[in-house]
Amino acid sequence: MNEMNHNWDVIPEFHPEFDLERCDYENGCSECVRECSFGEISLKPVKGRNGAVQYRPWANLSSCNACQRCVKMCPQRAIHIVQSPMYTSHGYWTREHVGNIWRQAKSEGGVLLVGSGATGPQRRYFDHIMFDACQVTNPSIDPLREPMEIRRYLGRKPDHYGGEIGPQLKLEMPIMFGAMSFGALNLRVHEAEAIATKAVGTYWNTGEGGFHEKLRGYGANTIVQVASGRFGVSEDYLKSASAVEIKIGQGAKPGIGGHLPGEKVSEAVSKTRMIPMGSDALSPAPHHDIYSIEDLRQLIYAIKEATEYKVPVSVKISAVHNVAPIVSGVARAGADIIAVDGFRGGTGATPLQIRQNTGIPIELAISAADMRLKDEGIRDTVSLVASGGIQSSSDVLKAICLGADAVYVATPVLVALGCNMCQRCFTGRCPYGITTNKPGLAERIDVALAAAALTNLLCAWGEEIKELMGSMGISAIEALRGNRDRLRGVALNDEELRILGIKHAGA
Amino acid sequence: MCGIVGIVNTDRKMIDGSYIKEAIRIQKDRGNGLGGGFAVYGAYPENKDKYAFHIMYEGDHNSPAVARIEDYLKTRTVIYQSEQIPVYPNRRIPRGPYMKRYFLKPIEEFMAPEQTEEDFIIDIVMHINRMNDAFVVSSGKNVGVFKGMGYPEDIGDYFRIEDYRGYMWTAHNRFPTNTPGWWGGAHPFTILDKAVVHNGEITSYGTNVRWLEMYGYYCLLQTDTEVISYIYDKLSRRDGLSEGDACCVMAPPLWEEIDRTKDEKKRYLRQTYGSAIVNGPFGIVLTHKEGAIVLNDRNKLRPVVCAQAGNTYYASSEECSIRFLSSDVDRIWSPRGGEPVLLHLAAETDRKVPS
Numbered sequence: 001m002n003e004m005n006h007n008w009d010v011i012p013e014f015h016p017e018f019d020l021e022r023c024d025y026e027n028g029c030s031e032c033v034r035e036c037s038f039g040e041i042s043l044k045p046v047k048g049r050n051g052a053v054q055y056r057p058w059a060n061l062s063s064c065n066a067c068q069r070c071v072k073m074c075p076q077r078a079i080h081i082v083q084s085p086m087y088t089s090h091g092y093w094t095r096e097h098v099g100n101i102w103r104q105a106k107s108e109g110g111v112l113l114v115g116s117g118a119t120g121p122q123r124r125y126f127d128h129i130m131f132d133a134c135q136v137t138n139p140s141i142d143p144l145r146e147p148m149e150i151r152r153y154l155g156r157k158p159d160h161y162g163g164e165i166g167p168q169l170k171l172e173m174p175i176m177f178g179a180m181s182f183g184a185l186n187l188r189v190h191e192a193e194a195i196a197t198k199a200v201g202t203y204w205n206t207g208e209g210g211f212h213e214k215l216r217g218y219g220a221n222t223i224v225q226v227a228s229g230r231f232g233v234s235e236d237y238l239k240s241a242s243a244v245e246i247k248i249g250q251g252a253k254p255g256i257g258g259h260l261p262g263e264k265v266s267e268a269v270s271k272t273r274m275i276p277m278g279s280d281a282l283s284p285a286p287h288h289d290i291y292s293i294e295d296l297r298q299l300i301y302a303i304k305e306a307t308e309y310k311v312p313v314s315v316k317i318s319a320v321h322n323v324a325p326i327v328s329g330v331a332r333a334g335a336d337i338i339a340v341d342g343f344r345g346g347t348g349a350t351p352l353q354i355r356q357n358t359g360i361p362i363e364l365a366i367s368a369a370d371m372r373l374k375d376e377g378i379r380d381t382v383s384l385v386a387s388g389g390i391q392s393s394s395d396v397l398k399a400i401c402l403g404a405d406a407v408y409v410a411t412p413v414l415v416a417l418g419c420n421m422c423q424r425c426f427t428g429r430c431p432y433g434i435t436t437n438k439p440g441l442a443e444r445i446d447v448a449l450a451a452a453a454l455t456n457l458l459c460a461w462g463e464e465i466k467e468l469m470g471s472m473g474i475s476a477i478e479a480l481r482g483n484r485d486r487l488r489g490v491a492l493n494d495e496e497l498r499i500l501g502i503k504h505a506g507a
Numbered sequence: 508m509c510g511i512v513g514i515v516n517t518d519r520k521m522i523d524g525s526y527i528k529e530a531i532r533i534q535k536d537r538g539n540g541l542g543g544g545f546a547v548y549g550a551y552p553e554n555k556d557k558y559a560f561h562i563m564y565e566g567d568h569n570s571p572a573v574a575r576i577e578d579y580l581k582t583r584t585v586i587y588q589s590e591q592i593p594v595y596p597n598r599r600i601p602r603g604p605y606m607k608r609y610f611l612k613p614i615e616e617f618m619a620p621e622q623t624e625e626d627f628i629i630d631i632v633m634h635i636n637r638m639n640d641a642f643v644v645s646s647g648k649n650v651g652v653f654k655g656m657g658y659p660e661d662i663g664d665y666f667r668i669e670d671y672r673g674y675m676w677t678a679h680n681r682f683p684t685n686t687p688g689w690w691g692g693a694h695p696f697t698i699l700d701k702a703v704v705h706n707g708e709i710t711s712y713g714t715n716v717r718w719l720e721m722y723g724y725y726c727l728l729q730t731d732t733e734v735i736s737y738i739y740d741k742l743s744r745r746d747g748l749s750e751g752d753a754c755c756v757m758a759p760p761l762w763e764e765i766d767r768t769k770d771e772k773k774r775y776l777r778q779t780y781g782s783a784i785v786n787g788p789f790g791i792v793l794t795h796k797e798g799a800i801v802l803n804d805r806n807k808l809r810p811v812v813c814a815q816a817g818n819t820y821y822a823s824s825e826e827c828s829i830r831f832l833s834s835d836v837d838r839i840w841s842p843r844g845g846e847p848v849l850l851h852l853a854a855e856t857d858r859k860v861p862s
Contacts, residue, residue, distance in 0.1 A: 015785050095780050137684035138708035139808055140790050146806055159721075165778055189809075377701035377721045380782070401713075473710040473788070475806060476759070478781035485713030 001311055012065040013099070014081050015043060015059045022078035025056045031069040032057050032079060036431040037441055040064040044373025060500065067422035069431035070071075094181075100352070113354040115153065115425030115435070117252050117344045117389060117411060120356050124344075125363035125496070128396045130505060132486040134473040135190050143466035149476045150174060150465055152406050154243075154383040155312040157337045166336050167312050169243055171221075171406055172201030172479060173462040177398055177454075178387050178408030179225050179247065179316070181271040182194045182424070183260045183281065183349040186437045188445040193413065194218035195447070196454035198432040200462070203426065205408070208247055208258060208283060208484055210272035223314065228257055229283030231273040236308055243311050244303050246296070248287070249318035251388035254359045258283035259349055266437040297333040304334070312336035318342060319365030320358075324372035326461030331373060331382040338366050339408060344389025346411040348435055349426030362388040363402060370403020371483055393464035403482040403499060416457045417450050509694070509706040510537030510680035511567075511811075513792035513822040514832065515799045515850045520818070521549060523667035530828040532660040537706075537824060541688025541822070542681025543662040544654025546597065546695040546794060547673035551649050557587055557610040558628055561644035562635065563650055563690060564605040572640040573605070583631060584611040592653075592666070599661040605692050606644070609649070625699055625744060629723065632698065636727045643692040647700035647796070653677075654693035660691075675799060677792050679704040686729045696733040698724075698740050700796040705732040705826055707789030707809045707814050715802040718782035733827040739793055739800075748776075750800055754847035756780040758805050762861040792822050798851040807844030820850050 004010070016032070023029070026048065033041050044058035057079075064081065071079045071368050090098075100112055134140040141148065156166030166214040177193050190212065193204040198221045205223040210232020211441030215222070219240045219403045226233055227247040238244055249255065260269075260281035290296050300313050307313075314332045314337035323340060330338050330349025347355070366386040373379040386399040387408035396407050415421075418432040425435035469477065480486065488505040489497050497504055512530045516522065524545060531543070551559050555680045560580075562666045569592070581585060592606040611659045618627045632643045645652035651673075653666040663669070679694035685708060686692060695702040709715065709731040716726045716734060722745070724737040735757070743755040752772075759777045760770075766774030777784075793800040801822045803811050814821045814836040821829045821836070831840065842848050 015633055134710075138710065141806065147761050147763070149762055153781075157779050161742075161748055161779070163779070165775060168778065170575075376720055379717075379721060380779075446848070463704050473708070474786050476786055477786050478777075479711030479714050479786035480716055481782065482717050483711065483713035485716075 012061050012064060012066040013084055013095070015061050015084070016064060016070055016079050016081050017059070018057050019078040019080075020056070022076045023057065024078070026075050026147070028055075029056070029075065030055065032074055035069045035073045035431065036423070037069070037431040037436075038063040038065055038067070041070060065422040065424050066420075067424070067431045068420045094099055094502060102358045109476065113349050113426050114352045114355060115346075115348055115350070116421060117346040117422045118355050120342075122361065122387070123412050125492075125500065126363055126391075126398050126490050128490050129363070129398050129500070129502065130488050131394070131397070131472060132488070132491055133305050133471040135303055140473055141470040143463075143470045146470075148466040148469060150462060150469070152477065154337050154385070154405055156382060157380045159380050167310055167336070169203060170201070170313060171203065173458065173465065174400060174406040175458060175461060176202050176223070176385070176406060176408050177204035178345075178410030179205040179207040179223075179245065180232075180348075180410050180413070181207030181225075181260070182212055182272050183209040183264055183437070184435055185306050186433070186445065187212055188442060189417065189434055189450065190215060191447050192417070192445065192450035192454055194221060195451035195491035197221040199451070199455045200257060200458045203242060204459065205245060206241070208280070209260070209269065210274065211237055211240055212272050216261065220466075225316075226299075227283050228285070228287040229281060231275065231281060231283070238303060238306050239353055243314055244307060245314040245316050245337075245339065246294070246299060246303070247291070247316045248319075248411065249341070249345050249349060249469060251318045251341035251359055251362070253350040253354050254318035254320055254343070255285060256351070256354055257285040260429060261349070261426060264437055269437060293329045296330065296463040300334040314339055314385070316341060318345070319360045319362055321360060323360065323365045324368040327369040327384070328372050328376055328378070331378055335382060337385060338369075339385040339387060340369055341408075342386070343387025344415070345387060347425075362386050362390075362399065364496075366399055366404050367402040371501060374482070392424070393461035394468060396461065397465055397468050397480070398487065400477065401483050401487050402479050405481060412457065414452060416453045417445065439494060508537055508682045508684075510534035510824045511704040511706050511790065511792055511801060512678045512824070512828045513704070513794070513801065514676045515794075515820045515852070516674045516818055516852060517798070517820065517852050518818045519674040519852055519855070521551065522676070523672045524663065524670070526782070526832060527676045527678045528663035528668055529833050530823070531680050533827050533831055534656065534823075534825055536679055536687060536769055537682060538680030539682045540658050540677070541656060541683050542654070542693035543657055544652060544679050544693040544695055544710040545659070545663065545666075545668050546645070546650065546677045546697065546704070548650050548653045548672050548675035548794060549673035550651035550671050551610070554588065555649040556611070558614050558646055559651060560611060560646050561592065562607050563608065563642045563644050565640040566605065568607060570640065572638070573607070574783040576635055576638070576641050579634070580609065580611065580631070581796040583617045583627075584613050586611045588769060594620055594665055595667050597661070597664050600655065600657045600665045603655050603665065618703045626723075628699060629740070632724065633725050637725060642728065644691070644771045644833025645697040645702070647697060647702070650697070650700055650702065652695050652697050652702060656688060656693065662710060662849065670700070675760040675794055677702060677704045677794055684730070689729070691728050691791055692730045693774040694732055696728065696730070696736045698736045699744070701740050702734045702794045703732055703739075703791055705735060705789055707791075707804065708787050709734060709785055709789065710787030712781055714782050717786065735785060735793065739795075740786070742780070742783065743795070750798075750849050751847065752776055754802055756783050757778065758802060758845040758847075759784055760845065761805075790824065798849065800850070801842060803842060803844045803846075804847035810841075812841050813848050814831045815853050822848070826829070
């Protein structure tokens with residue numbers, strides 16, 4: 001019944017509690033048991049009023065992740081999740097640290113794996129940046145009455161009249177869905193992403209797990225990825241999309257490769273990735289044909305040759321200490337688009353220590369990269385995409401003011417589909433049917449509803465961006481790229497302000 | 508809020524500065540005494556083959572900046588003539604910074620290989636402006652700019668603007684709101700032969716400045732307007748765009764319109780020069796050696812009225828100035844937002860410089 005580890009040395013952090021006054025078990029309801037994909041809830045036989053055996057929901061105290069699926073799906077609203085009060089936290093040795101050590105010492109051993117992005121206390125710079133607004137001296141613009149343009153073109157632009165414009169991606173709003181692979185996600189989620197981006201006029205990214213045959217019709221809104229594992233890469237694959245992205249790194253796990261556990265490699269995943277069913281899909285940490293910038297240049301041009309120079313080639317790197325010179329090098333190596341992924345970026349599976357401790361915030365990274373390209377006079381030759389921890393439309397616009405041409409969002413896609421941040425994506429047991437290919441779970445995603453949710457999300461953020469622009473008196477979003485004049489910092493020190501290129505509030 | 512007036516005689520018939528001084532005086536409400544100025548084309552016919560540098564120094568004629576900058580100029584240019592710009596302090600403007608004008612030509616040996624004469628001059632202007640104790644007020648051939656702190660009619664009196672004659676004039680009455688009022692911050696803003704008078708606020712300033720810096724233009728005068736003259740210089744002179752195309756970059760058509768008309772040239776311009784878009788409310792008169800451009804922002808958030816009387820064209824923030832200048836105009840209209848009015852001077856060789 002419960003396949004998860006029973007590990008009584010680690011006190012379970014969460015468990016469900018059942019309000020038996022409300023619970024409908026007497027009539028045979030066992031919805032919670034079916035909903036729980038982690039095996040926390042079982043049925044316990046009890047003697048009923050008429051003497052017959054009845055089955056009551058029962059918390060196993062073994063594997064609750066507080067995903068809230070049972071709470072949301074209980075027809076009687078009879079469940080709530082409680083956090084264990086069994087030990088109080090030491091001010092320095094928090095529950096998290098104690099629990100991690102127990103887990104490594106006693107049972108799980110090895111490297112601690114987690115899903116989603118970094119949770120640490122590092123400053124979220126977006127919260128310390130405020131927008132300007134028009135007052136008196138210039139009129140704000142009402143987006144309901146005046147045209148407000150948020151279209152972006154990504155790709156190489158000339159620095160003089162008459163120069164050639166490279167192949168471009170046309171984004172009706174400066175938001176794309178970030179790379180999440182088939183395998184990490186199921187086909188239904190990919191289809192929903194494809195439908196939504198087609199409806200809105202932007203792009204989604206297949207991630208490194210190949211591009212399923214069924215979705216090839218959405219190529220005009222798709223970016224395909226070439227990562228170190230080269231899963232699913234073929235000539236057809238490269239030619240099937242609007243852009244090809246070389247993934248060097250990812251914010252959630254800079255410097256290491258990917259790992260799709262064998263449990264998630266179903267038949268369809270195996271076919272699309274071109275690997276045996278059930279085998280772990282391991283992407284090496286580096287590309288073994290890219291040990292230097294010169295090698296990257298060769299791959300960029302190999303892909304351009306293969307795609308006959310018809311689509312832009314993007315290079316995705318994680319935001320690391322030396323991000324500015326790296327971006328400059330990548331631009332000079334021939335990339336048309338560079339995606340920089342901050343340390344808050346999400347993932348399906350990453351070693352805990354890497355997730356929490358490697359990389360830098362996207363706000364600082366994108367600003368430093370943009371300034372470096374400007375100082376070298378090559379800013380227009382390449383488009384910059386920011387990602388990693390974008391939580392709202394205002395984050396999108398702040399990233400643009402700090403120098404991004406557009407952003408990738410990925411965690412918001414999952415949240416829009418119901419994700420509750422339980423961070424157990426790597427188990428393949430996603431109770432919301434998002435990061436799982438298990439029959440019975442994946443079906444929890446209804447493609448049409450999911451596509452509608454994603455379309456709604458994009459449209460809502462687009463409207464909010466227009467409102468923010470209108471309040472600043474900007475009617476075309478290109479007038480905001482790198483426009484740090486319209487930002488002010490609050491409670492930031494001089495060095496932070498210098499790197500962001502903004503003034504402090506009041507100045 | 509600011510007031511602007513422009514007068515262009517396309518036949519290069521000369522008029523003196525008294526007319527425009529009176530025309531801008533009528534728009535007194537549009538300024539607050541923190542800046543006024545004039546640009547006159549055709550001011551120095553006897554030196555029209557030389558760059559006329561008007562330089563404003565901090566302090567008086569004893570300022571160490573004077574000798575330093577003149578030494579600097581001498582290492583790069585031949586100065587044919589230099590003199591203090593005559594000023595006439597009055598009750599409203601009792602004093603001002605020390606100003607000199609120089610007629611000079613670059614020394615070719617000092618130019619970088621393949622550098623044009625104009626780019627060489629721009630480098631000199633940027634170098635002086637970055638010293639922070641001297642500012643180049645104007646640097647074009649046969650062009651003079653006179654500006655300062657005060658109402659424009661008082662600035663006009665200070666320089667005795669009626670003593671100058673030209674075939675193309677602009678004037679500006681400033682009401683600064685987002686940057687300090689100071690002598691160097693008054694309009695017109697110039698680079699080479701381009702001068703801009705501007706009413707508005709440029710919300711894209713940060714983006715524009717960063718783009719310009721990539722091409723060696725530095726915005727140091729603490730006022731958003733200077734970006735327009737630099738953007739136009741980069742587009743028209745360096746990149747060779749036509750006036751219409753340059754306006755299409757600064758006030759581009761909507762994407763929707765580009766899609767509908769399938770105008771691939773406009774799409775190209777907007778894609779290539781996204782960072783040169785001028786956003787926010789503005790009405791400008793941009794003058795250059797071959798004519799003038801009157802342009803409004805796409806949403807027409809600032810007033811500009813144009814009029815024609817024979818070969819004389821007028822542009823003004825308010826119609827009253829035009830009615831003052833000409834009681835009998837052939838045509839008067841309000842240009843639509845984003846649609847430039849392009850005025851072209853007759854070729855200079857057509858006639859002698861009239862007296």
